[in-house]
Amino acid sequence: MxxxxxxxxxxxxxxxxxxxxxxxxxxxxxxxxxVAPTEDAxxxxxxxxxxxxxxxxxxxxxxxxxxxxxxKVVDLSEAPHIERELMLxxxxxxxxxxxxxxxxxxxxxxxxxxxxxxSYVIELTGNGSKLDAFLEAIDRSLIMETVRTGVSGIGRxxxxxxx
Amino acid sequence: xxxTGAEIVIRCLQEENVEHVFGYPGGxxxxxxxxxxxxxxxKHVLVRHEQAAVHAADAYSRSSNKIGVCMxxxxxxxxxxxxxxxxxxxxxxxxxxLTGQVPTHYIGEDAFxxxxxxxxxxxxxxxxxxxxxxxxxxxTIKKAFYLAxxxxxxPVLVDIPKDITMHKCEFEYPKTIEMRSYNPIVxxxxxxxxxxxxxxxxxxxxxxxAGGGVIxxxxxxxxxxxxxxxxxxxxxxxMGLGGYPSTDRQFLGMLxxxxxxxxxxxxxxxxxxxAVGARFDDRVIGNQVHFASVQRKIIHIDIDPxxxxxxxxVEVPIVGDVGEVLEELCKQLTASKExxxxxxxxxxxxxxxxxxxxxxxxxxxxxxxxxxxxxxxKLYEITGGDAxxxxxxxxxxxxxxxxYKFDKPRRWINSxxxxxxxxxxxxxxxxxxxNPKATVACVTGEGSIQxxxxxxxxxxxxxxxxxxxxxxxxxxxxxRQWQEMFHGxxxxxxxxxxxxxxxxxxxAYGHVGMKIERPADVEPALREAFTxxxxxxxxxxxxTDQKANVYPMVAAGKGLSEMILAEDL
Ligand SMILES: Cc1ncc(C[n+]2csc(CCOP(=O)(O)OP(=O)(O)O)c2C)c(N)n1
Numbered sequence: 221m222x223x224x225x226x227x228x229x230x231x232x233x234x235x236x237x238x239x240x241x242x243x244x245x246x247x248x249x250x251x252x253x254x255v256a257p258t259e260d261a262x263x264x265x266x267x268x269x270x271x272x273x274x275x276x277x278x279x280x281x282x283x284x285x286x287x288x289x290x291x292k293v294v295d296l297s298e299a300p301h302i303e304r305e306l307m308l309x310x311x312x313x314x315x316x317x318x319x320x321x322x323x324x325x326x327x328x329x330x331x332x333x334x335x336x337x338x339s340y341v342i343e344l345t346g347n348g349s350k351l352d353a354f355l356e357a358i359d360r361s362l363i364m365e366t367v368r369t370g371v372s373g374i375g376r377x378x379x380x381x382x383x
Numbered sequence: 384x385x386x387t388g389a390e391i392v393i394r395c396l397q398e399e400n401v402e403h404v405f406g407y408p409g410g411x412x413x414x415x416x417x418x419x420x421x422x423x424x425x426k427h428v429l430v431r432h433e434q435a436a437v438h439a440a441d442a443y444s445r446s447s448n449k450i451g452v453c454m455x456x457x458x459x460x461x462x463x464x465x466x467x468x469x470x471x472x473x474x475x476x477x478x479x480x481l482t483g484q485v486p487t488h489y490i491g492e493d494a495f496x497x498x499x500x501x502x503x504x505x506x507x508x509x510x511x512x513x514x515x516x517x518x519x520x521x522x523t524i525k526k527a528f529y530l531a532x533x534x535x536x537x538p539v540l541v542d543i544p545k546d547i548t549m550h551k552c553e554f555e556y557p558k559t560i561e562m563r564s565y566n567p568i569v570x571x572x573x574x575x576x577x578x579x580x581x582x583x584x585x586x587x588x589x590x591x592x593a594g595g596g597v598i599x600x601x602x603x604x605x606x607x608x609x610x611x612x613x614x615x616x617x618x619x620x621x622m623g624l625g626g627y628p629s630t631d632r633q634f635l636g637m638l639x640x641x642x643x644x645x646x647x648x649x650x651x652x653x654x655x656x657x658a659v660g661a662r663f664d665d666r667v668i669g670n671q672v673h674f675a676s677v678q679r680k681i682i683h684i685d686i687d688p689x690x691x692x693x694x695x696x697v698e699v700p701i702v703g704d705v706g707e708v709l710e711e712l713c714k715q716l717t718a719s720k721e722x723x724x725x726x727x728x729x730x731x732x733x734x735x736x737x738x739x740x741x742x743x744x745x746x747x748x749x750x751x752x753x754x755x756x757x758x759x760x761k762l763y764e765i766t767g768g769d770a771x772x773x774x775x776x777x778x779x780x781x782x783x784x785x786x787y788k789f790d791k792p793r794r795w796i797n798s799x800x801x802x803x804x805x806x807x808x809x810x811x812x813x814x815x816x817x818n819p820k821a822t823v824a825c826v827t828g829e830g831s832i833q834x835x836x837x838x839x840x841x842x843x844x845x846x847x848x849x850x851x852x853x854x855x856x857x858x859x860x861x862x863r864q865w866q867e868m869f870h871g872x873x874x875x876x877x878x879x880x881x882x883x884x885x886x887x888x889x890x891a892y893g894h895v896g897m898k899i900e901r902p903a904d905v906e907p908a909l910r911e912a913f914t915x916x917x918x919x920x921x922x923x924x925x926x927t928d929q930k931a932n933v934y935p936m937v938a939a940g941k942g943l944s945e946m947i948l949a950e951d952l
Binding site for chain 2: 229230233237238241245279283285286288289290291383
């Protein structure tokens, strides 16, 4: 099963490689990983999307907690939560494709954030399947480049991950 | 007063009451060595290879409950030390390793003797640090000692660039350390302990399965109290030996791949297992699926939550310090006034005694060829069972574990988790330095001993009268045994050819050497070594049976109750 794990960790050099090292050393899979400092600059917040049986997910959270620099770990997918991912897509936009591309971007509530005579850069946020759907909807041959941030997640309502 | 980084290192070690540092100098640690030179409180033990420095510090820790400390230089000093660090890590041994590093402004430039120490050691330390500012040095060393010892212990490494050892700052050694991200649980959850008590009282075929955690947490007397309170059988893992007295009636011997028949049968068929500081590893329970095919309830006490429910399903997990939890269990059992049902327990013991009567460790000693088991039995007799015994890795290690009946904790020193050949001699050095009055024997094989043979020189310099028991079968015996059993007798590269004359070798290093070839000479030789040569290092080269195998054996991938016994052959 797919799980979204949120981690608060000390914002120190090397902390990220400890987490990555743990996943590769123990053969856990990482679908995506995002990390950045929080409002408290001494802490970073990381979101990892992984997959595994319940036993493996239990081991993953225990092993993460064991890392000295990890302050807190929660499995967001255990309860209601929101996940978002940002994607930037550079597409060819000439002739009739130019109009069509704008139309589809609008339908997906994407924004065009860079324009040249022949191309657009479209910014899109949403959960992973929405971003996938967008890529499905446009003409594949027009895609010049895509970049995705990986998933960030947060619990709904009163669920708060803080020290 | 302002001190240099090098002075701070020495002062920190003194503040931690460190007495011995095992190490080897080099360019990046020269300022620190200069400070060693200027004082005489801390003793530096110069080994002949960095691997041995870490092993010696590791055994110093295992045998004394103090924290072993070692120091090596950057680059090759560090890479040589890695095997030692990984060995200590696998067995959760508290160590502090101080490493030199190239100056901060050279890091990343492929400088002479630069290596990514923090990166290379990351997977085999509990934690590691790179010190980038001399003002962080003291607090980092304090953290290293604190982390090494608390929670699940382990090696902690501090990498110190050379310029940091020259920079100056005010020295203040922190009294305590708080880390918001590190708060190991000590006390067991009361609700879980209550559940455990009830399970134990209701058990019909109970077993206490105790590992190295009992020794690391200094709780062997509590374990004994609990076992006697309940009247339950006890088995130890390889790492747990000495955590429960081997001569106690309730002791079934070691379990696992080379465990006794009774211990393995009891483990496989118990209805309630109390696991104490042990981790159900593959060498202990054999095939996971086979083990899981039997219905049983497991209570698992461990300081490390990730050790629980990792390989087996656990009914009652108890996270906490083994000693604290055992104490609480004893208290509640005494208070409850209930007893496990005597009839069921008697029937269980009857079954166990029948397994015992198989005498799965018996062997035959003839008149011509020395049996390795016999040497260990005689060693046990002559040392009154009171020696510290280190071993290397192989058949000799298993025979030492099976036939030397350890009654006290911290007496059996070996590499369980990583299985590192070459630990035996440096381990014996560490033990002897931590326990100067103790009798120290190193049981080894002609393969293993050659992996750190250079340490005979260190032992000479520091006058360490270790007794080396070389069970010389002219084979990498454990490899040969597997080749005999599972690879159609094809002894690929397991014959040890061109062996040195160990007697001459020992003498060349300034020690006493003996070669023993006949069974009748075993006892007199040992006696001579331990009495006449009490104060010498004696290398005893026993020519043992080349074809002896270790039994019982649970072959890799087989179930715990599917043992091969000597008598089956
Ligand atoms: C560093 C290292 N290399 C290889 C091995 C694999 N290995 C395990 S036991 C063994 C043979 C040991 O031979 P010896 O020291 O002569 O002991 P014996 O088994 O004959 O008692 C080997 C090669 C190991 N455990 N450690």
